[in-house]
Amino acid sequence: MAVTIKSAREIEYMREAGRLLAEVHEELGAFIRPGISTLDIDMLGEKLIRSRGCVPNFLNYQGYPASICVSVNDEVVHGIPSSERILKEGDIVSLDAGLIYKGYHSDAARTHAVGRISEEAKKLIEVTRRSFFEGIKAAREGNHLYDISAAIDDYVSGLGYGIVRDLVGHGIGTHLHEDPQIPNFRQKRKGVRLQAGMTLAVEPMINAGGWQVDFLDDGWTVVTRDHSLSAHYENTILITEGEPEILTIT
Ligand code: MF3
Ligand code: CO
Numbered sequence: 629m630a631v632t633i634k635s636a637r638e639i640e641y642m643r644e645a646g647r648l649l650a651e652v653h654e655e656l657g658a659f660i661r662p663g664i665s666t667l668d669i670d671m672l673g674e675k676l677i678r679s680r681g682c683v684p685n686f687l688n689y690q691g692y693p694a695s696i697c698v699s700v701n702d703e704v705v706h707g708i709p710s711s712e713r714i715l716k717e718g719d720i721v722s723l724d725a726g727l728i729y730k731g732y733h734s735d736a737a738r739t740h741a742v743g744r745i746s747e748e749a750k751k752l753i754e755v756t757r758r759s760f761f762e763g764i765k766a767a768r769e770g771n772h773l774y775d776i777s778a779a780i781d782d783y784v785s786g787l788g789y790g791i792v793r794d795l796v797g798h799g800i801g802t803h804l805h806e807d808p809q810i811p812n813f814r815q816k817r818k819g820v821r822l823q824a825g826m827t828l829a830v831e832p833m834i835n836a837g838g839w840q841v842d843f844l845d846d847g848w849t850v851v852t853r854d855h856s857l858s859a860h861y862e863n864t865i866l867i868t869e870g871e872p873e874i875l876t877i878t
Contacts, residue, residue, distance in 0.1 A: 629807045631799055633825035638732065638801065639866060642827050645682070645734035646864050646875025649727050652676045653738055654878065656696070656725065660740045662717045666698040670709035673725055682727040685735070685804050692848060697724035697737075704792055704833050704841055704850040704858040705737075717743035720753060722860040726804060733804045735829040736876035737862035748836065749857055752789070756834040756859035759784045763812070763830055764865060767872040773808055773819030780832050781814040790839035792858070795850065797831045800864055822867050827875070831862030 634642060655676055656669060673696035677684045684695035692706070699707035699722040700715065707713075707722075715721060724737035739753045762783040766775035784791050797810030808820055812832045835841075837856030844851060852858050866873040 641732040645729035649734040650878040666713040667709040685726040706848040739859040774815040790835035792833035826867040
């Protein structure tokens with residue numbers, strides 16, 4: 629499938645899908661505290677999405693059983709919410725959420741502290757967030773897709789963290805996952821030429837230890853092989869002739 633260029637009308641829908649998702653993330657972030665279950669987060673997230681007249685795009689996606697992916701500590705992504713998984717002081721929790729507004733998808737992830745966390749965990753969250761912003765400095769018309777990958781890699785590898793390689797970012801629009809795939813590590817090729825009107829989900833997943841991950845038997849949860857902490861930061865962005873527009877930040 630070719631990379632799609634969105635029309636002015638489609639971009640307006642993508643902006644609104646992004647803006648509403650940013651609101652959902654704000655509210656979910658404020659809800660995080662010790663003692664809640666990961667299912668509590670999912671239930672609130674689904675309510676926040678539906679109350680905005682939108683549909684959670686992860687729910688039933690390839691059989692995924694919830695609206696929000698909730699991944700704790702060494703869980704990288706795609707943690708399945710459960711009433712039995714209770715957050716405790718010192719945990720870190722990654723929330724990945726997405727919604728559909730008038731047929732257009734948005735997708736974003738944040739990692740939050742649960743109460744007071746270690747300096748090591750704070751630094752991992754900050755490096756992961758920062759790696760997204762380093763990456764998208766290269767996200768502008770005329771550059772190539774893998775300039776983004778290289779920019780993320782240069783920043784993160786220099787600090788000694790592990791970049792997850794088995795999962796990547798993606799194009800997004802009328803589908804959650806569109807072409808192209810967007811690795812978070814340096815590629816040998818250049819990738820497609822970036823053009824104004826492309827909408828992309830850029831989503832570095834960074835481990836405090838090695839880059840290797842395992843896929844659990846529940847069919848979804850991805851964990852770090854060495855059980856080091858992992859963080860995730862994702863936004864849906866619009867490529868323009870200048871600075872990229874970040875659609876999922878208010
Ligand atoms: N945000 C994830 C991604 O970018 C989607 C979660 S997979 C799902 O691919 F199955 F939970 F939807
Ligand atoms: Co995504």
